[in-house]
Amino acid sequence: MIEVEGVTKRYGTARGIENVSFKVEKGEILGFLGPNGAGKTTMMRILTCYFPPTSGKARVAGYDVFEDSLEVRRRIGYLPENVPLYTDMPVTAYLEFVGKIKGVGSKEIKNRVAKVMDDCGITHVSTKYIRDLSKGYRQRVGLAQALINDPEVLILDEPTIGLDPRQIIDIRQLIKNLAGRRTVILSTHILPEVSMICQRVIIINEGKVIAVDTPDNLMRQLQSSAQIVLLVRGPQEEVAQKLGMVKGVKGVTKKASGGYNGDTYIVEAMKNVDIRKDLAMIIVNNHWDLLEMRPVSMSLEDIFIKLVTDEETATH
Amino acid sequence: MRNFYLIFKKELRSYFLSPVAYVVICIFLVLAGYFFYTVFATFSMLSFEATQDPLMAKQYNLLNITESVVRPLFGNISIIMLLMMPMLTMRLLAEEKKSGTIELLSTYPVKDLEIITGKFFAAVAVFAVMLALTIPCFILLSILGSPELGVIVSGFVGLLLMGAAFIALGLWTSSLTENQIIAAAFSFGALLIFWMMGFSVNFAGPTLGSILSYVSFLPHLYNFAKGVVDTEDLVYYFNFSVFCLFLTMRTLESKRWRG
Numbered sequence: 166m167i168e169v170e171g172v173t174k175r176y177g178t179a180r181g182i183e184n185v186s187f188k189v190e191k192g193e194i195l196g197f198l199g200p201n202g203a204g205k206t207t208m209m210r211i212l213t214c215y216f217p218p219t220s221g222k223a224r225v226a227g228y229d230v231f232e233d234s235l236e237v238r239r240r241i242g243y244l245p246e247n248v249p250l251y252t253d254m255p256v257t258a259y260l261e262f263v264g265k266i267k268g269v270g271s272k273e274i275k276n277r278v279a280k281v282m283d284d285c286g287i288t289h290v291s292t293k294y295i296r297d298l299s300k301g302y303r304q305r306v307g308l309a310q311a312l313i314n315d316p317e318v319l320i321l322d323e324p325t326i327g328l329d330p331r332q333i334i335d336i337r338q339l340i341k342n343l344a345g346r347r348t349v350i351l352s353t354h355i356l357p358e359v360s361m362i363c364q365r366v367i368i369i370n371e372g373k374v375i376a377v378d379t380p381d382n383l384m385r386q387l388q389s390s391a392q393i394v395l396l397v398r399g400p401q402e403e404v405a406q407k408l409g410m411v412k413g414v415k416g417v418t419k420k421a422s423g424g425y426n427g428d429t430y431i432v433e434a435m436k437n438v439d440i441r442k443d444l445a446m447i448i449v450n451n452h453w454d455l456l457e458m459r460p461v462s463m464s465l466e467d468i469f470i471k472l473v474t475d476e477e478t479a480t481h
Numbered sequence: 482m483r484n485f486y487l488i489f490k491k492e493l494r495s496y497f498l499s500p501v502a503y504v505v506i507c508i509f510l511v512l513a514g515y516f517f518y519t520v521f522a523t524f525s526m527l528s529f530e531a532t533q534d535p536l537m538a539k540q541y542n543l544l545n546i547t548e549s550v551v552r553p554l555f556g557n558i559s560i561i562m563l564l565m566m567p568m569l570t571m572r573l574l575a576e577e578k579k580s581g582t583i584e585l586l587s588t589y590p591v592k593d594l595e596i597i598t599g600k601f602f603a604a605v606a607v608f609a610v611m612l613a614l615t616i617p618c619f620i621l622l623s624i625l626g627s628p629e630l631g632v633i634v635s636g637f638v639g640l641l642l643m644g645a646a647f648i649a650l651g652l653w654t655s656s657l658t659e660n661q662i663i664a665a666a667f668s669f670g671a672l673l674i675f676w677m678m679g680f681s682v683n684f685a686g687p688t689l690g691s692i693l694s695y696v697s698f699l700p701h702l703y704n705f706a707k708g709v710v711d712t713e714d715l716v717y718y719f720n721f722s723v724f725c726l727f728l729t730m731r732t733l734e735s736k737r738w739r740g
Contacts, residue, residue: 176739213588216737238590249581253495266487266589310585 166191166318166348167212172221174207181207182372184221189365191317194344196363196380197352198469204372205352206246209322212350213243226317239268242311246322248303252296256287256306259295260313267314281309285339301332308339319343321351325358337362356469368472375472391434392461393441394420398427399453405430407447413438427456484591488599489606492573496607501572506611509565516557517618524549546626547708551619555636555706558615559698562644563672569607570651571665573600574729578659593733597726601645601652608644612637632708639705642718643698647672649725656732672698 167189174181182204189195197205211218212225214234222229228236251259260278269277282288285305290298295306304324311319324340325333340349340362353359359366360380368376368383376383397404401419409417413435420429434440441458448455496502524546531537531544577583586596619633647668654668655661679697682690694700701714 210584215584215588216739235590235592238588241588243585243588245581245584247581249583249585251491251495251582252580253498254491258494262487262491263589266484266591268590 166193166226167350168222168224169208169212170222172208172211172218172223174204174211174216175219180204180372181219182369185369185372185374186221187367187374187377189348189350191348192345193365194340194349194351194363196359196366197350197369198354198356198359198366199352199369200354203369205369206322207372208369209243209245209320209350209352212318213241213320214238239314240316241318241320242314242316244307244311244319244321244324246326248307250295250303250306250310253294255292255294256282256298257291259306260309263310264313269314277313277315281312284312284342285309286335301328304328304332304336308336312343317347319347319349321349323353324351325353325355333358368469370472391436391438393432393434393444394457394459394461395430395432395444395448395455396423396427396457397430397448397453397455398425399448399451401428403451404428404448404453407451408432408444411440411443411447413440413443427454431461484595485599485602488591488596489603492600492603493606496603501569502607502610505565505568506607506614509561509611510614512561513558513615513618516561517554517615520550520553520557521622546622547629547632550622550626551628551632551636552706554618555640555702558612558640559643559702562640562647563676564669566608566644566647566672567651567654567665567668569604570648570668571655571661573604573652574655574733575659575661575664579661587733587737593730597652597729597733601648601722601726604648604652605641605645608648609641612640612644629708632706635708635710636706638710639702639714642705642715643702646698646718646721646725649722649729650675653725653729653732656729 167187169188170186172185173183185204185208187195197208199205210216211223211230214230214237217231217234224230225237226240228240230237251262254262257278260281261274264274264277265271279288282291285308287302287305287309290302295303298306304327308321308324311321321340325336328336337358340351343349351362363380365377365379366383367374395408401422405417405419408414408430411432415433415435417433418431420431422428432440432444441460445455445458524544527549528544574583577586587593619628622628623630650671651664651668654671655664657667658664675696675698677697678693679699682694682697682700685693695717701717704711704714
């Protein structure tokens with residue numbers, strides 16, 4: 166559905182994005198992840214034909230964003246980051262204007278507007294002027310205008326930024342519901358969002374793609390070791406020593422001592438080795454009290470930070 | 482064509498939904514009304530004096546209502562336009578750039594040409610309404626005297642064409658910046674230069690002088706106000722507008738390339 170090959174965009178001499186390539190299949194939800202200024206918005210603006218790439222090819226729905234820009238623009242829905250709407254128009258009039266300009270026939274327009282307003286939960290504010298709406302409702306109107314022409318591809322730039330937690334959940338649910346028939350690309354720097362909504366993630370930093378995979382795969386690949394947190398009541402040094410002797414353990418660090426409430430140890434184990442049974446055995450055999458045992462999985466945050474810092478140390 | 486009409490309608494709507502159109506039209510009409518009053522009052526005073534004093538009548542023997550009221554009035558209206566048109570055009574593209582709506586607009590399946598002409602003709606329509614509202618002055622004039630209808634009609638055609646040229650220039654300056662004040666200042670300055678170029682015709686030498694008089698706004702309007710509809714003047718205003726619209730297109734396009 167979307168093919169990007171070696172796309173570079175420079176602003177004068179300043180770097181936008183460099184040699185970015187990826188593919189998105191039909192019906193997929195793809196997350197663009199990256200710190201501020203990484204080039205997420207630049208990539209989206211190229212895909213939405215706001216400006217052409219300096220070099221490279223990008224195709225959306227089979228059309229080149231530069232050569233068949235109008236065809237591409239007919240097939241996309243775009244929600245820019247700061248949700249620029251015509252604030253001097255009422256919601257219905259605005260959506261009708263956008264719908265017509267995006268090529269919805271004048272017979273279907275009324276139904277279409279009613280449908281997207283219903284989907285985005287803005288029917289009850291339809292007669293209000295956009296300037297009188299709160300940030301959350303503007304965001305929904307923005308989403309409604311992106312959906313008005315029933316686009317094949319939906320491109321959302323930080324769709325949940327600036328919303329309250331309740332609204333964030335609503336919008337995420339809405340985006341999830343939209344998937345299936347549509348291809349969705351969304352950018353964000355909120356990591357849990359990606360693991361919640363997206364099937365695939367592109368991590369981008371300083372204009373370059375540094376990882377492309379599913380959120381699960383990324384986590385699995387990058388976990389070079391598994392960590393287990395133990396809360397044990399027993400003689401501290403002996404516990405640490407004995408735990409360190411278990412097969413497959415790379416290291417033990419004592420984190421906090423809680424006196425009678427037990428001491429916390431972090432046991433680092435080799436990848437793909439389950440040492441939990443052995444750990445428990447040791448503790449029980451020594452008549453210590455095992456109060457807690459849980460694996461620490463690397464969160465997407467950790468992966469992200471790891472990738473970004475690895476990248477930086479590699480280049481510097 | 483459909484997109485042009487949609488943009489046109491939307492722009493017209495936002496002119497009349499915001500106070501901009503009302504304020505500009507209102508101030509324009511107050512000034513036009515005042516100029517009408519002074520020009521007409523001066524004329525009636527002079528006519529009255531001429532009836533009293535035969536010597537004076539000889540001096541003013543060219544005194545007629547078309548020459549002394551209609552023509553100066555068109556000149557005065559064009560001066561008000563000089564001041565008011567930048568107010569009408571400054572927001573057209575600068576506001577879209579400032580609020581970022583241009584980003585959405587240019588990712589919709591519309592051509593730049595449709596956006597520009599839609600906005601241009603919306604402003605022209607507002608201006609036409611503004612101009613049409615001065616018609617009562619001329620109706621009053623025809624009740625009280627007998628001005629030549631042909632001159633009035635050609636004068637209006639001239640003003641409308643000149644207004645369109647002003648709007649095209651204003652649209653271009655509006656595309657250059659996201660600051661409306663800068664757009665207005667630039668457009669006012671440029672209009673004034675084109676206006677005053679005519680003043681230096683007399684001492685600029687024959688070649689430069691004729692170029693200046695062709696490029697300046699005023700000489701072309703004088704013909705219309707005299708009742709002369711010359712293709713040269715029609716072509717001048719038409720070319721001026723088209724050239725400015727072309728510059729606007731290029732400006733939008735270059736912004737696109739630079740990102």
